[in-house]
Amino acid sequence: MQRSTLLKWFLTGATAAVAIGWLAARIHASGYAPVGLVSLGVGVLLGAVLLRLAAMLRIAGTRNVLLSAGFIAILAVLSEHAWLYHDFRGQWRESRTKSAAVAMFRAESPPTPREYFEHEWRPVLWLADAGLIVAATVGVVWKWRRPRQ
Secondary structure, three states, X not given: OOHHHHHHHHHHHHHHHHHHHHHHHHHHHHOOOXXXXXXXXXXXXXXXXXXXXXXXXXXXXXXXXXXXXXHHHHHHHHHHHHHHHHHHHHHHHHHHHHOHHHHHHOOOOOOOHHHHHHHHXXXXXXXXXXXXXXXXXXXXXXXXXXXXX
16 A cells, blocks of 8 residues: 555545534534534544545555544544634624623633633543544444454
8 A cells, every 4th residue: 555545545534534523513512412422423424434535545454544543533533622612712702792791801812722721621521522532433444444254
């Protein structure tokens, strides 16, 4: 297998991970995100996309695909939280614009990413979310990529 083919698969998969992370952020922001189900759905969707890309590019072998799928799934998790922060910043500015009382008591600029994530950090939920996404992605890829007997 050529490295350029694997690199193309990885970069395309990374782009899909960012898009799927955006979709996950939209679902979480909507308020209708059952705990665990969205994470599993994100992982299964990402795994299916990665499998389809591997089939289209005719990538053989499992080890590199599984390792790359794990890294791509972690990128999806990071992307999801980055999109949530982006949404938070928009809500922050919108609430300052709409309400003089909010504008009077709230800082002009939203918290930095570090301040935001320190405030929002919920280790059990975030680690469970990440674990489910990574496990589902790698599990789907492993299930359909392993040699048949």
